[in-house]
Amino acid sequence: MSALLHYWVSLPLVLQLVIKGLAVIGFMFPFGGACSLIERKISAWMQGRHGPNRAIPFWIAWVPIIGPLLQRLGVFHLMADGGKMFFKEDAIPGHVNKFYFILAPIVAMIPALTTVSVVPFGAYVDTAGQLVPLVLADVDVGLLAVFAVSSLGVYALILAGWASNSKYPFLGGVRASAQLISYELSMTLSILPVFLWVNAPGGSGTLSLFAVVQAQSGPWHSWSGLWFIFTMPVAALIFLVSLFAETNRLPFDMAEGEADLVGGFHTEYGSLKWGLFFVAEYSHMLIGSGVFVLLFLGGWNPLPWLPLATLAGWLGLAGHPLVVGILSVVIFLTKVMFFIFLFMWVRWTVPRFRYDQVMKLGWQKLLPLAIGNLIVYALAIAWVQVKN
Amino acid sequence: MAYVVERKPLTLAERLYLPQIFAGLRITLKHLFAPNVTLQYPEERPAIPPGYRGVPTLVRDPHGREKCVSCQLCEFVCPPKAIRITPGAVPADQPDRLHIEKAPQAFDIDMLRCIYCGLCQEVCPEEAIFLQNQYSLSGYTRAELVNDKARLYELGGTLPDQHYKWDKKKGAAEHGNTH
Numbered sequence: 001m002s003a004l005l006h007y008w009v010s011l012p013l014v015l016q017l018v019i020k021g022l023a024v025i026g027f028m029f030p031f032g033g034a035c036s037l038i039e040r041k042i043s044a045w046m047q048g049r050h051g052p053n054r055a056i057p058f059w060i061a062w063v064p065i066i067g068p069l070l071q072r073l074g075v076f077h078l079m080a081d082g083g084k085m086f087f088k089e090d091a092i093p094g095h096v097n098k099f100y101f102i103l104a105p106i107v108a109m110i111p112a113l114t115t116v117s118v119v120p121f122g123a124y125v126d127t128a129g130q131l132v133p134l135v136l137a138d139v140d141v142g143l144l145a146v147f148a149v150s151s152l153g154v155y156a157l158i159l160a161g162w163a164s165n166s167k168y169p170f171l172g173g174v175r176a177s178a179q180l181i182s183y184e185l186s187m188t189l190s191i192l193p194v195f196l197w198v199n200a201p202g203g204s205g206t207l208s209l210f211a212v213v214q215a216q217s218g219p220w221h222s223w224s225g226l227w228f229i230f231t232m233p234v235a236a237l238i239f240l241v242s243l244f245a246e247t248n249r250l251p252f253d254m255a256e257g258e259a260d261l262v263g264g265f266h267t268e269y270g271s272l273k274w275g276l277f278f279v280a281e282y283s284h285m286l287i288g289s290g291v292f293v294l295l296f297l298g299g300w301n302p303l304p305w306l307p308l309a310t311l312a313g314w315l316g317l318a319g320h321p322l323v324v325g326i327l328s329v330v331i332f333l334t335k336v337m338f339f340i341f342l343f344m345w346v347r348w349t350v351p352r353f354r355y356d357q358v359m360k361l362g363w364q365k366l367l368p369l370a371i372g373n374l375i376v377y378a379l380a381i382a383w384v385q386v387k388n
Numbered sequence: 389m390a391y392v393v394e395r396k397p398l399t400l401a402e403r404l405y406l407p408q409i410f411a412g413l414r415i416t417l418k419h420l421f422a423p424n425v426t427l428q429y430p431e432e433r434p435a436i437p438p439g440y441r442g443v444p445t446l447v448r449d450p451h452g453r454e455k456c457v458s459c460q461l462c463e464f465v466c467p468p469k470a471i472r473i474t475p476g477a478v479p480a481d482q483p484d485r486l487h488i489e490k491a492p493q494a495f496d497i498d499m500l501r502c503i504y505c506g507l508c509q510e511v512c513p514e515e516a517i518f519l520q521n522q523y524s525l526s527g528y529t530r531a532e533l534v535n536d537k538a539r540l541y542e543l544g545g546t547l548p549d550q551h552y553k554w555d556k557k558k559g560a561a562e563h564g565n566t567h
Contacts, residue, residue: 046416048425237406345420349412 020136024116031286032279037078039344046348052077085275093164093268100163105269105276108156111149112283118145119290120210122300122329124321125309131217133210134325142208143195146291147188150246153284154180157248157255157265160277164268172264175355176255179245182362183252187242189370190235193377194228194295200385209291213299217307225305229296234373236296238366243288245362248281250347254355289339290332297335300328441506441519444497445544446537452546453482455516458490462508462517470501471508487558495537499525518547 008016037052044051052074060067060076070076092098120135139145154176161173198215199205218224229236245252256264263269266277293299301307308331312324353361401407427434436442449455458475476493478485485491508517522543527533535543 042420045420045424048419048422050424050426050428345413345416346409349416350409 017136021117024136025113028113028116028283028286029279032282033078033082033275035282035285035340036081036278037074038340039347040077041074042341042344043348046345055080082275085272088271090271090273093166095165096268097163097165100159101268102273104156104160104163105273105280107159108153108277108280111152111156112280112287115146115150115287116283118142118209119287120213120294120299121290121332122325123210123213123308124325124328125312126321131214131309132321133213134329135210138208138210140206140208142206142210143191143212143291143295144207146209146287147184150284150287151180151184153280156277156280160269161265164265166268168261168263168267169265172255172261172267175261176248176265179248179252179254179358179362182359183242183245183366186238186362186366186370187246189367189374190238190242191295192374193232193235193381196378196381197228197231209294209299213294213301216298217301217309218305219307219310220305222305225307227296227298227301227304230304232296232373232377234369235377236292238370238373239292239295241361241366243292244343244346245358247284247288247343249285249343251350251352252358253352254358259352285340285343286336289336289343292339293332293335300332302331436521436523440521440523441504441509443499443522443525443535443543444502444504444506444508444517444519444540445522446495446516446540447518447544447547448541449549449552450546453485454491454541455514455549456492456495457488457514457516458492458495459513461511461513465507465511467505467507468501468503470498470503472496472498484558485554487561488554492537495540497535497540499533499535500530514553515547515549515551518544520544 011019041051050072053072055074055076056067056071057076060070092101117136118139118141120133120138122134123131124134126132157176158173161169161171161176164170194212195207198212212228215224216227218226223231244250248255254264256266258264261267266274269277298304302311308324308328312327315327317323317327446454446456458473460473460475463471463473472494473492473496474494475490478488478491480486504519506519509519520543525533
């Protein structure tokens with residue numbers, strides 16, 4: 001174990017980063033596919049159906065209990081779908097602009113896989129007793145980088161809509177651009193109070209997501225032990241609604257709009273290119289949920305007022321950074337998975353908005369609310385910090 | 389008559405939209421854990437209600453005797469002309485049926501033509517043809533979907549008989565047709 005660790009440290013830094021990056025991508029990519037299966041199962045259960053439960057390779061059908069269970073859970077449909085997606089004919093319609101048509105899904109994947117690099121997904125306590133984040137790049141611009149890169153995702157939709165050279169994709173692309181611009185504003189404004197609180201005057205300013213989690217890991221009965229969702233519920237709500245809009249999830253699926261736009265921006269796409277759009281969408285969901293958890297739900301802290309380090313101390317894991325790291329990742333991913341479930345839960349609950357309602361909600365409701373929220377919290381935080 | 393629907397002004401809770409969303413989330417969550425209503429079709433079959441009109445079949449009486457007397461009423465009444473009967477004599481190896489004039493030599497129902505109207509069952513004076521429970525029918529060729537006599541009896545099986553009409557007629561004839 002230690003030999004392996006030693007070998008790992010002896011590797012060149014670039015190689016270490018590349019391996020870490022590939023590992024994260026290797027998690028994200030199948031995760032997109034798994035999400036589509038989870039989505040199908042959850043939507044089926046919510047509608048009183050069984051969902052996909054037929055596919056099973058014959059050699060697993062021989063395994064007595066586990067085989068049928070996996071079959072009922074539809075696990076093999078994931079491989080069947082993935083296999084289909086990879087091997088089916090990739091038809092490119094004659095009327096499209098070929099170069100941009102092929103470029104669009106690639107452009108969709110880049111921000112989806114890039115944003116993950118600045119999102120910490122766990123932490124461990126090192127030998128000096130310091131909490132160290134598990135993150136590909138713990139940069140000070142953290143959240144700004146996430147927003148900057150993830151908002152590039154909309155260009156893929158616009159590009160796809162434009163390159164398809166037909167009316168439904170075009171309308172989908174136009175809608176996507178308008179919607180994403182509208183909600184970006186309230187999204188960014190809603191999280192400003194969090195950073196006003198984190199960056200108390202006197203300290204060095206940071207937008208790092210790790211610092212936000214640190215600000216939520218205080219001891220029992222301290223203000224900093226409370227997660228921000230309890231101290232800033234309105235901000236959390238605005239951020240969550242904007243997140244739904246930013247990820248083009250129902251009830252904000254204007255860009256796809258199966259009901260009125262056939263398939264929206266991906267109408268002309270098929271096979272793997274279509275699949276890439278979906279992996280990108282699910283990756284956005286994953287990153288978005290992760291950012292929400294870090295900002296408002298205490299990241300890898302198991303409970304409010306119960307920081308990870310304290311829990312690790314109780315469990316006697318102080319000297320085992322690896323175990324603590326895995327524990328933190330599990331806690332974090334549990335929270336993230338709850339949000340992925342929430343995305344699907346809301347999808348089958350709330351009917352989709354009309355386009356003008358989406359615009360009205362974004363500009364006339366959420367944006368003023370976000371600004372008002374910012375002003376109130378700015379005053380409150382100033383008052384609290386002056387008093388201290 | 390045209391009338392105006394009064395739209396009540398929405399309350400604050402309604403305009404916030406959130407209580408409604410939470411109520412909806414509760415309902416969908418309830419459905420998430422509710423038992424599924426889908427029938428797993430090929431393994432599970434729906435319960436067929438009495439009086440169901442499935443594939444038309446020929447039935448035997450409880451003594452295993454053929455009931456059809458080849459009167460051809462069903463053939464005549466059949467709207468899509470799906471039934472073809474070739475009348476013949478009662479086989480000599482069935483001595484207790486020798487007083488019956490005819491029996492079908494061949495009896496074909498073309499299931500590609502049949503419209504499951506049930507007129508054949510309704511018109512049959514012998515209660516020999518019934519539309520029973522079978523609803524799923526498939527084949528690789530057209531010929532496969534023409535049910536011949538053997539297949540019709542195989543599908544039909546035996547149904548209880550209230551009358552034993554021909555036994556009564558035989559008895560009456562033996563007593564000189566006194567009534």
